Amino acid sequence: MTTLTGDREVRLGVFDEWMGAWSPSTPRDQGELTAWQLDRAWSQAVTLGRGNPFYRDRLKLPTERDSGAFRTLGVTTKQDVVEDCAENPPYGSRTIAEAADIRMVVHTSGSSGQGMAVYALDSADLEAIVRTEAVGFLWAGIREGTRVLLTIPIGMTAAGLWYSAALRAIGANVFSVGPYPTERKVELLRQFQPEVVVGTPTYVQRLAVACEEAGFPPVSSSVKTLIVAGQAFSLPWVRAIEARWGATLYEQYGCTERAIAWTCPGGVIKGDSLGVLHFPPEAGYYEVIDPDSGEPVGPGETGELIITPFGADASPLVRYATGDRVRWIASGACSCGRPLAGIAAGEVERYDDMMKIRGVNVWPASFDQAVFAVETVSDYRGRVWVDDDGTERVEIRVEGVGHPNALAGAVSGSVHRATGLRVEVKIEPAGTLAREVPEGFVKIKRFQVEILR
Template sequence: MGKQFMLNRATARLKFLRDMERVAALSRPELDAEILTMLPNAIAYARHNSPLYRSTLGGLTNGGTAIKSLDHLRNLPFTTKDDLRARYPYGLLAVSPDRLMRYGESTGTTGNPTSAFMTYEDWERGNVWVERALRQVFTDRDTVFVAIPYELAFAAYDIDRALEAVGVTVVPTGTLNQVCPWERTVEMMRAIHPTGIVCTPTRALRLFDMFVSRGYDPSEVGLRVLFYTGETCSPSKLKKIADLWNVELFTAFGATETNSLALPCRHGTLHLSEDRYLFEVIDPETSVPLSPTERGELVLTSLASEAMPLVRYRTGDIVRIDDTPCACGLPHRSIQHFGRYSERILLQGGSVLRMDVEEAALSVPGTGSYYVLDDESDPPAIGVEVTRQADAQAVLTAVENSIAKACGIQFKALDIDKSLIAQAMDRMLKPGSLSIRHVREP
């Protein structure tokens, strides 16, 4: 029984590997045609098997198989995070529970947690693509620290499993746990000399400063690659982190409900998982469809999910999709992620994305990599780390002018001690969303 079980799983992974290579060789028109071929069956599957969609899509003609185009799809209702919360934990389960391989939950930092689940087929169908992406970044000569949460999450295990398949030596440190706090991670990095680390950009920044504060030389670690995930980060901040560590940057994008949604190629382009999902972009305020090249909210529909199919799920992520062909040859379009719509800053009768403020502030010469926002004051304030203290006031004025020009909002810029920010970061699961409130908390 055990041997046959393992053989069946190995056979399934081989099938998904072969299908992945077939899809990777398609032209863009061929991939578009395949997506539309998969769509009606995916809608019919969700309607028939998911408790949620039996309710919301029960009146569909021909059981959903008439949904054969994007225009048809846009007639269907959206699925929201509130739908998932209301049906926690198994209200979207579309298979028998004994078929599940993975169960996970969101952090619950923005409301009640939501659940997610996968069959073995769901898991392998996505993981072979993660392996393919990481094989272009790492080799069997690399040692990689995986410093993102393992608890109740898919991403750490997904990356861990793919790195293992590549032949990498994996060091599963996790994050914010008692077994391996950041102080121990620093000491292990000095002793083991990893060539890669998987973490958020802000964690990479904090680790660098912990090295320096202990009198260590970060360059002696020999780090070559930062594979960052779990946090949106501006180009200016990313460049500063890359320069500090002298590393190459790669990233991935995903969600609790889906696992990976976009993965990098060897050129660093972030390619959408269009063999598993159909993607739309809408105006987050009006829900009107936008051109994919416009910045808007990402909406996805599952094309091949067994355990938890989703139909027109509003992710809450603000993105732009680019259909420019990539030199790597993949037919999949690429994506830029600008942050969560729920985390936008509401000010002066309008709103602005946090990443836009971050880019405007940290692109100013003389600023460091740390900053904190205070959107409760009038005018709103931003505390930035000033590295050119002799010209501190000129730097702060330049920050104010840069934000006003880029975002149309007048901020008051203040010089802030980065040690205060660091202390607050060490207490947070998601330090990239740091605000003045966190700095003030004891």
């Protein structure tokens, strides 16, 4: 238990580190916890189905109250929310909070090309999301006075605002360097000596390269903890980045719609593999379903993450379909022993990201696994395009150590074994790929598809 006091914008209270919980009444038994979450999701659905202008006609409430009946409620998609916000500006008909009660407004980045979804938060909602984000920062060892370099820009997207609010609520010293160029971030890293760096996986790597080029190897810096979000990665990549910084890597999964999951204490590597991102128990009711059948997947199987967030009363959602492909991990399966379910670390992908190459369905993570399985590789970028003869070509640009021909041969062999695809490999000088990473919280895709799917 950790008691957090002090004069803060959002008060946190007493943290139960084992459960990732803030209320002493949250059940500690996994069966009771699931029943409590489902019960809370139902009462939210019933309230919205009776009174909310957006959900009144959408939710057909059955008489049963089990998990199967909950699935009959159907899902809310990003398209639904975007259209509602466009038709009922600015916050959509779901949002019935009074303007004077709204404490924060966030929107999705619009990078999917579908348009932007807008979410308003009242003071209770803000407290709930700050507590949810604080769970993972506390699990990563951040406390009052911990120095944190936050490389994610703070604008209107959720990540920067929520991370910053949670870190400040804990009492960390936050350096919000997001808007500065990388060279300036390196200078501030030297000057402020942060113990923690927060960013995307590729940005943390870019910062490492920039430190090295400035004659300041990251392993010699004050940084002992890295926290990343927004991109898949593999075990060899984690080992390499941890060695490069001399730090332990933690991961957060999160979306603006409040599906949040965090690495437990000890970091993302558990034993010889990547661990689990646990769902904070008070954050919502989480489901992982087969997108074709709508039925729940079994432990260790992949499916779409569906969230019914709690503490999102100003802009409520019931069964929001995230479009994220995750691997479901049952509670108790993590080596930490916590009675909290979750998803496999490093593996979250967008369903939209699946590529069809020469008739073969391939996920970007399959390339990550195959390329990073060659341990001398430090980074790569892939590209699929159609040449003048109408042939689909796959090019992989790689950085790494060792003889270029040997490195190229190892990468093409590994990719061929994993995917069945023949690829062209080009070796790049060290630092080339990192310098191409833009500033900010950009969810970099290592693979670019230049053909229609």
